[in-house]
Amino acid sequence: MSPGIPAPDFTLHSTPDQTVSLRDFRGRPVILAFYPADWSPVCGDQMALYNEILSEFQRYDAELLGISVDGVWSHLAFTEQRKLHFPLLADFEPKGAVARRYGVYRDGEGTTERALFVIDGDGIVQWSYVSPIGVNPGADGILRALEGLGKGKR
Amino acid sequence: MRKKRDAAVLAVPVGDDDHSQGPADAAVTLVEYGDFECPHCRRAYPIVKEVQRRLGPRLRFVFRHFPLKEVHVHAEHAAEVAEAAGAQGKFWVMHDRLFERQFALEDDNLIEYAAELGLDAARVARELAAHIYKAQVRDDFMSGVRSGVNGTPTFFINGVRYDASWDADPLVAALEAA
Secondary structure, three states: OOOOOEOOOOEEEEEOOEEEEHHHHOOOOEEEEEOOOOOOOOOOOHHHHHHHOHHHHHHOOOEEEEEEOOOHHHHHHHHHHHOOOOOEEEOEOOEOHHHHHOOOEEOOOOEEOOEEEEEOOOOEEEEEEEOOOOOOOOOHHHHHHHHHHHHHHO | OOOOOOOOEOOOOOOOOOEEEOOOOOOEEEEEEEOOOOHHHHHHHHHHHHHHHHHHHHEEEEEEEOOOOOOOOOHHHHHHHHHHHHHOOOHHHHHHHHHHOOOOOOHHHHHHHHHHOOOOHHHHHHHHHOOOOHHHHHHHHHHHHHOOOOOOOEEEEOOEEEOOOOOHHHHHHHHHHO
16 A cells, blocks of 8 residues: 555444445545554553544644444444544454455454555545554654645645 | 654754753753653653662753643643743642642642642632643643654653653663663
């Protein structure tokens, strides 16, 4: 999934009765954040960190989507408990299908990598990053990628 | 598609605006991005003190705010009050007090600590109500985001993010090797 390649479209559940498709966001940048699992036992986990800086992402009109293989009910409980203000998508059935298409599924563990994709308004992957296992990648790379999009267009 | 990333480095170098302990020309500078309501930072607090004791004047320690306010609802006000204390020359005693009383960080508690520490508590209360230091705390937070801070506490040794254990022995070893 190198820069310049069209991002594979997908439709996943964000809640038991709602779905989200990548194509819904055409015209705006999308940040896809694959992460291994809800409920990691630390304060400043990856999703909690992104939740704190949503306003920075919104400056670029970017939509943040978290994706893991957890089911919608886990996502709902996790979202409530961490007070997350962005959708978590369930790559649950068939398990990890979207992660596989993005090349970020870990067969042994049955989870996704910690992987980030910044997709531009035309649906093209402009930046991607796979974090070493166990390392929360932070948000600096995402912000630099979003800045880069702006420069490319003007 | 796997890209290696460069080691995360401080986007904003340590400067005069920072709260620091130890000599400016110390051999090694340790920066902590921390949150007064984070239990892990609370655990790091005495460890950093021990590390400071062991390194003595070879170490400069800098604290920057990284309040995860969505999960720690008192963290941002606590950081603002630490800045208000700093404006009266007492950042570090407030920093210590906040970690030692992490279990009680309501606004009333914060003002109480200001009074106990001999600060002009009415001024601290006014400055908290007006959020005089909110932008400054946010600047710290964003400098952390830009530097690859990914949780709290995150440490930087001479400007490079330190990802290994911050128990006293490994931290001292890393600082001595820096």
